[in-house]
Amino acid sequence: MASNLSFVLNKPNDVTFEERPVPKLQHPHDVLVAVNYTGICGSDVHYWLHGAIGHFVVKDPMVLGHESAGTVVEVGSAVKTLKKGDRIALEPGYPCRRCSACLSGHYNLCPDMRFAATPPYDGTLTGFWVAPFDFCYKLPDNVSTQEGALIEPLAVAVHIVKQARIQPGQSVVIMGAGPVGLLCAAVARSFGATKVVSVDIIQSKLDFARSYAATHTYVSQRVSPEENARNLLAVADLPGGADAVIDASGAEPSIQTSLHAVRMGGTYVQGGMGKADINFPIMALCLKEVTARGSFRYGSGDYKLAIDLVAAGKVDVKALVNGVVPFKDAEQAFKKVKEGQVIKILIAGPNEKVEQSVDTSVDNEKLKQAQAVGSTGCC
Numbered sequence: 001m002a003s004n005l006s007f008v009l010n011k012p013n014d015v016t017f018e019e020r021p022v023p024k025l026q027h028p029h030d031v032l033v034a035v036n037y038t039g040i041c042g043s044d045v046h047y048w049l050h051g052a053i054g055h056f057v058v059k060d061p062m063v064l065g066h067e068s069a070g071t072v073v074e075v076g077s078a079v080k081t082l083k084k085g086d087r088i089a090l091e092p093g094y095p096c097r098r099c100s101a102c103l104s105g106h107y108n109l110c111p112d113m114r115f116a117a118t119p120p121y122d123g124t125l126t127g128f129w130v131a132p133f134d135f136c137y138k139l140p141d142n143v144s145t146q147e148g149a150l151i152e153p154l155a156v157a158v159h160i161v162k163q164a165r166i167q168p169g170q171s172v173v174i175m176g177a178g179p180v181g182l183l184c185a186a187v188a189r190s191f192g193a194t195k196v197v198s199v200d201i202i203q204s205k206l207d208f209a210r211s212y213a214a215t216h217t218y219v220s221q222r223v224s225p226e227e228n229a230r231n232l233l234a235v236a237d238l239p240g241g242a243d244a245v246i247d248a249s250g251a252e253p254s255i256q257t258s259l260h261a262v263r264m265g266g267t268y269v270q271g272g273m274g275k276a277d278i279n280f281p282i283m284a285l286c287l288k289e290v291t292a293r294g295s296f297r298y299g300s301g302d303y304k305l306a307i308d309l310v311a312a313g314k315v316d317v318k319a320l321v322n323g324v325v326p327f328k329d330a331e332q333a334f335k336k337v338k339e340g341q342v343i344k345i346l347i348a349g350p351n352e353k354v355e356q357s358v359d360t361s362v363d364n365e366k367l368k369q370a371q372a373v374g375s376t377g378c379c
C-alpha cells in the first residue's frame with residue numbers, strides 16, 4: 001500500500017511525520033497526484049520557525065510545502081487533458097473562480113484562495129494530493145519532474161517580471177539574490193533585458209548570480225540609500241537610473257535604495273515580503289513619476305510560461321538545486337535552508353526512491369558560493 005506520510009508542523013519548531021488517509025477525488029474535474037518532489041520556500045521555513053506569517057497563524061497542525069511536482073495516479077470522470085502516468089507541475093493555490101478578482105483574470109487576488117501550506121490549508125509535503133486538473137500542468141518530455149518542482153518559484157519570478165513590464169534592451173536592478181531574485185534575473189534576461197544587476201549583502205550569493213543570469217553585481221553597503229543607488233548605478237554604467245527595479249529581498253534598506261536607483265518614469269516592483277511597514281522614500285516616487293506595482297504569487301498564464309521557459313532552455317532551474325533528500329530527512333533539509341547552506345533543496349515524496357542525499361549530491365563549488373549566514377527573507 002502506498003504511503004501518505006505527511007510532514008506536519010504542530011507548532012513552531014515542532015514537526016512530525018504522520019500517516020494520513022490518501023485523499024479522495026472531490027469533484028469530476030479533480031486528479032489525484034503522487035507527489036514526487038517538493039522544494040522548500042522561505043515561507044515554509046518561516047512557518048516552521050515562527051508559526052505565523054502576518055495574519056496567517058498556524059492554529060492546528062498543518063502539512064508544510066507548496067513547491068511540488070508529481071505523477072497523475074487517478075483522474076476524475078470529467079478530466080480530458082490528463083491521464084494516469086502524466087508528470088505534472090502542481091499549482092498549489094485554488095481560487096473560488098467566481099469573485100470579481102477571479103472573473104477579471106486576477107485569480108491570485110481571490111480573497112477565498114485556498115493556498116497549500118498557508119493556514120488553515122495543508123501543504124504538499126505528503127504522499128498524495130488532490131487538485132483540479134487545470135491547476136496541474138503536464139511537463140514536456142524534456143523537463144524533468146525535479147525541474148517541475150521549481151516551476152512554482154519560477155512562476156513567482158515570471159509574475160514579478162511581468163509586473164515590471166520589461167522590454168527588450170532594457171535595464172533592471174534586482175535586489176536580493178536568493179532563489180526568487182535569481183529566477184527574476186533569469187526571466188528578465190529571457191524577456192530581453194540587456195543589463196541585469198543583482199544586488200545582495202552577501203558576496204558569495206552575487207558570485208553565483210553572476211555565473212547564473214546577472215550581467216552586473218553589487219554588494220549593498222551600509223551607506224545612505226542615495227549613495228548605495230549612485231554606487232550601484234555606477235557599477236552598471238546606468239547614470240540615468242534603471243528602467244526597472246525589483247525588490248526580491250523584502251529588506252527596508254533595499255527598498256529605499258530601489259526608489260533612488262530607478263530612472264525617471266521607470267517602474268518599481270515589490271516582490272519581497274519583509275516587514276509590513278517601513279520608511280518609504282515617497283518623494284522620489286512622486287518626483288520621478290515612478291510606476292510602483294506589487295506582485296503576489298502568480299496568475300493567468302504564469303505557470304505555463306514558466307514551463308515553456310524551462311522547456312525552451314531559456315531558464316535553467318537545475319542550476320539552483322543543490323541536492324535531493326529522502327522524505328525522512330525533511331527536517332534536516334529545512335535546517336539546511338534556514339542556515340543558508342543551499343539555494344534549493346528538493347525533498348522526495350514518501351513513495352519515491354532516492355539514492356542521493358544532500359550531503360553527497362551537493363556541488364561543493366555551488367555550496368561554497370551559496371554559503372551564507374542569512375536566514376530566509378520571508379515575511
Ligand SMILES: NC(=O)c1ccc[n+]([C@@H]2O[C@H](COP(=O)([O-])OP(=O)(O)OC[C@H]3O[C@@H](n4cnc5c(N)ncnc54)[C@H](O)[C@@H]3O)[C@@H](O)[C@H]2O)c1
Binds near residue numbers: 042181273375
Ligand atoms: N511576492 C510573492 O508572491 C512572493 C513569493 C515567494 C517569495 N516572496 C518573497 O520574496 C523574497 C525573496 O524570496 P527568496 O526565497 O529568494 O528569499 P531569500 O531569503 O533566499 O533571499 C533574499 C535575499 O535578499 C538578500 N538581502 C537581505 N538584505 C538585503 C539588502 N539590504 N539588499 C539586498 N539584498 C538583501 C539576502 O541576503 C538574500 O540573499 C522573500 O521576501 C519572500 O518572502 C514573495
Ligand SMILES: OC[C@H](O)C(O)[C@@H](O)CO
Binds near residue numbers: 053
Ligand atoms: O510562492 C508563494 C508564496 O510562498 C506564498 O504566497 C507564501 O509566501 C504565503 O502563502
